[in-house]
Structures are given as C-alpha cells and as structure tokens.
Amino acid sequence: MDDIKKYTIGALVSNKSGVLTRISGLFSRRGYNIESLTVCATEDDEISRMTIILKGDDYMLYQMIRQMDKLEDVKKIGCANELDCVYRELMLVKVRAGAQERNQIVQITEIYKAKVVDLSIDTMILELTGDPEKLDAFMAVIEPYGILEMQRTGVTVLARGKHTLKDRDCYGDHIN
C-alpha cells in the first residue's frame, strides 16, 4: 500500500432514495472505510451533493472515483485534494462545566471564536465552525474538562475561485 492520506471526494448525485446505499456499498464491499460523509440538497431539486472523506492510498482513491462514476445516479465526481479549497465543518460539544471551570472554558471558546449556545448549572454546549483540523485542536483543549457528548456535521467543501464540481474537468480530474 502507498502512503495513507485523506482524500476528499465530491459528487453530485440524483436526489433519490437508495443512492446513498449504492455508494456506501461500493466502499464497504472493498473493505474501505468512509471517514466522513455529508449529504445535502443543492440549488437543483433533483441533485444532492455528497462529500466523502476517504482515508487510504492513491489506488483506493482512483478505484472509488472510477467505480462511483459508473453509477447511473452519480452525475459528476471529483477529488478536491489538488485544488485550493475551503473546508468547513460544524461541531456542537456538550462539556462538563461547573462554576469553577466556566470562566476557563469561556476563555478557550473566545480564542477559538466558538460560541456558547447553551448553559446550565453544570454543563455548557459550545458551537464551533471551521476546518476539520481546527475542530480537532479545539476538542483536544476542551477534552480535559469532560465531554458529555458531541456531534460534528462532517466536512463540506468548495473550491476557491471559478472551479465548480458541475464543471468536473476543473475539479481535480482523476477520471482518465
């Protein structure tokens, strides 16, 4: 196996039931793991957009892109790694916060430009948006206070400048 990297695959797919199963099946039958998956509607009612983070090597990336490209329901597909992209993810984290820790947590929150969105006697919910690395770093700092639960939305990505996924040839073309 070559170097293990994280790849971001973007795909425009039909907005129908069963599409997610078709795509996740292509990964699972090869024993590949999806690290993060985000699916949402787009400006076009008939099209959904998927962002998949695959941890693997070049071989796995090429296979997945080419295999996905064969599905009837996949309209456009590309890898974002070669492009200059904006990556964003949203996280909510519920942290143990008694009267003594509260100020320290608020300080950390300010440094990371996170927000306190809920406060109770002994807990706080913090909200943070940023690239996945920033979220990881925030988690590492906040973890010692005791994380009760957390949720991340998964990564969303758009290429900077004029590149769009609809115009696949410009979007990290791994197809041929």
Added chain:
Amino acid sequence: MKLKGADILINCLLEQGVDTIFGYPGGAVLDIYDALYRNGKINHILTAHEQGAAHAADGYARATGKVGVCFATSGPGATNLVTGIATAFMDSIPMVAVTGNVGLNMLGRDSFQEVDIAGITMPITKHNYIVKDVKELAETVRRAFYIANSGRKGPVLIDILKNVQVAECEYLPQKPYPLKQLGIDTDRVRETADVINAAKKPLIIAGGGVISSGASAYLKELAKKLNAPVTYTLMGKGAISDGDERCIGMLGMHGTYTAAKALMASNVLIALGTRFSDRVALNRELFANGKKVIHIDIDNAEFDKNVKTSIRVLADIDTYLKTVLPMLNAKGTEWMEEVERYEEGEKLKTDTSIMAYKILKKASELAPRGNPVVADVGQHQMWTAQYFAAERPRQFLTSGGLGTMGYSMGAAIGAAFGTGKLVTAVVGDGCFNMNMNELSTAVTQGVPVVILLMNNSVLGMVRQWQKIFYARRFSQTTLDKKTDYVKFALSFGAKGLRIEREDEIEGVLKEAYSYAAEKCAPVLVDCRISCDENVLPMIKPGAAYDTQLEKMED
C-alpha cells in the same frame, strides 16, 4: 392511448425488439402474465425454476448479442434470479430482469412474498429500479434496456409494484434510445501504435470485450498485420477462431503451455477488453514483469485495477482497432516462428490419454460447426475451453467470473432459442445435480441439446485442489450418487445414452447428435470418466507463469 401498466410493459418490450422471455409466473406478476397472454406476440419459455430462467436469458444474450429478458414474481421468485443476475454481472452480459412486487400500500409491511429485491441486487446489477408510479414505467423500461446495452454491458433489474401493473396511463410507442457512441483519444491511440511498431514480440490478449464489441474481424487483421500470436481469456474464447494459425489458445491458470511461454517471451502486451482477473494474471505484480502493457477497455475503472498498465485507451475495442490498424506497420514472421516451436512442445506435453480429452475432441469434431457450446463450471469447463474448438465469437458460453455451477442447462436452453440451433452442453455431474430440473424444460420446449455429462462421481476441480493443496484429504467431494442418468433422462422424456469405453465414443456421440437434430429434442450422454483425470497444465493461484505445472506433483 390509455393502457394498463402491465400492457405498457409488454408494449415497451416489443419496442425493444424482445421476441423471447424466460420466466416463471406468480402472485405478484399475474397482471403481467395476463398482458403477455392477451398480447400473444412474445414467446415465453416457462422454466422449472427462476434460476434457470435467469441463466436462459443470459445464454440467449451471450449467443445472440441481444438483451436477454427474464420474469419472476416477488419474494422467492425474485431471490431465485439472484445467482443468474450475478453471473451476468460478472461477465458483463446485457440482461433485463423484471420482477413483480406487492402494491405500494403493502410495501414495507413484510407482506406475503415481499422482499427488497432492489436492495438485494444493488451490488450485482448495473442499475435497478423500483417502479412505484405507472407514469414512470415506460421510461424506466426504455432506460433499463439502454443501460443494459451501453458501455460495459450488464444486467438491470426492474421491480414493478402490483398497483403499477393495474393502473392506467397514456402510452405512446417510442423507438429505443440510440446507444452512446464513445469517442476515442487518437493521440493515445498513436502512442500505442508507436509502442506496438517498436515491439519485437507483441502478444495480443483477447478478452470478452472483443466479443461484446463485435471486433473479431479487426482482431484477426491485427494479428495478421503484426504476425503476432493471439491468446484469449476464458471469456474471450471464440474472439479469434481456435483454428486460426496465430491463435495459441487460452491464457491463465489452465491456459496452454504455448500461451504461458509466449507471455514470458513477449515484450509488449496488447490487452483488449480484458480485466486481468486473478485466474488470468494469477500474480498481479509478476504478470507483466516489466513488459509494456497496453490496455484497451470500455470501462475506465478497469485500468490499473489489477495490473499496472503503461498506456491505456478508454474505447470500444472495435473503435480502437479500426483506428489503430492504419497506424501499424506490418511485421515479419520471426516471432511467430518462435511461438510455433512452443506449439510443437505443447503437442508432446498434452495428455491425450484421458477420456475427457477423447470425448471432447470427438464432440468438437462431430457437433455441427460453429453451433453454440455451453460449459458449466469445473474441470469439464476447462477441458471444454482447452479441447472444444470455437470457430466464432458467441459460440462458447460459460460462467467465467462468477463460476456458477448449474449454469449450463438454463444457458443452453437460452442459446438454443436465441440461435435456433442445436446446442452442446458440457456439464459435470456435480453441476448437473444443481439444475437438472431444466432438462424437463428442454423436453417440453423441444430444445435440441446434446448434454455431455462428464460423470466422474466427484467434484473434480475441488478434488484436484484437495490433491494439490490438502494432501489428498477429499473432504465432501466424493458424490458417489446412485443415480442412473440414462434412466433419469428417460423418466424426463429425454433420450439417454452412455459412454463407458473409448471405443463407444464415436458411435454414441454420432447417435446423440443425429437424434437431437432430427427429433429436435434433448439427449443426455452419461460419459463415465475417471475421478483422477486432472486439468493440466496448471499454474497455482498467486504464482508466476514460469511455475506452470505440466504434471501433477506427487
């Protein structure tokens, strides 16, 4: 005009030129079968089991190049198609499977004979549909045929809910969608031409893609111009005639001695429509071993999947060969002369003493020339690939990728209906016991098929592996059935014959072929062979080509 969903389905099938359907009725397809009955324009072949129907649709497609169609009801009817659909998927065979399902108001309630067949067949179809609204039905059927037949071909399943079959909708006839014409990168083709022109010893590997793209005439021309040997994969058998002076037989685990030698001596591989399966490449790192590999395929996902290629061209094989041929220079005969010396060596090494060799060589001689021959899966499949000569594409049919035991009976029936010709089916006794029920279909439908039952009372191929890899511990491979296959055939209304000794081969085979042709009926020939006949040569899985076994090791 306003039609019921079931009638729209039948009309859409007629639009696509469907003349034969293989299937089995049931509760969830009653309306479809009623429409079929009232319409009366499509020949429906009732099989003994839905699996037989799926294999028959597959055999029909392989033998004719048209899309095969099968019908089944919901639940068990649908799941019985699964092995047949997977068989077609692995070998890229165009097929449309139509299943019925419970109505929308019953869906998801674990209703009687309800199964999520679309979910089950997702990984073994090119695409599949659940039709919930009659307004979507006609378009779905048209798209299904288009998908099955375009690019790399394959099966598509349409699951039609009961309410859709009875609901009415406006129907307008339409011509089938024209298939997408794939372009070709001529600069890439030029690159391949440069490599081929510089090559001293190019070896052409013909895969199933040559057959599905109908490129055999160009393949022959290519071999002639380059004076290069052509080897084929199991799926590519028939892409070039076995009688062609440049054809050197099959490549792979049980490929010919000549093909293995030629592969090792070659310096450029021209791989046409082949996916370097593990039964061909064996060891994907050592297979090409520093040679230049030119890979032409219609499926982008095949490039570098198993064997790393030097140049790849995404194209229909037919288009590629048409484009590249004028760019190539004619070559001399030195390379072919070297290969002919390997062929001389091959003659000395082939074990002509085994009954399997004698029977299949004779059958190959006596069977009507060019008529379809279907091989089931196992030792007899490899022997058929080795000894039964194919003269043309779509003559040799077998389950290559999936290796489906029990494939041959259904496929032979499908091939007979597709071509209107007498078919030879070579089947082991293990395989025959899986789908022998379809002999009744062959009798009822008057199918001229000569079934060569290679009866060794064991699961020969598994046993052969137990000999090599498991110190002759024959775990569960001795069948030792007491079945009298001649009487069995008689009881089904077929003719039964038997070959026990070498001197009976010619007489019995002649009788079998003439009876099947004259009576338009199946003949079962119980061919008694030894359980210790082996398929040779053999390269062990994962091994390199220079380790080809010519004899069994003790």
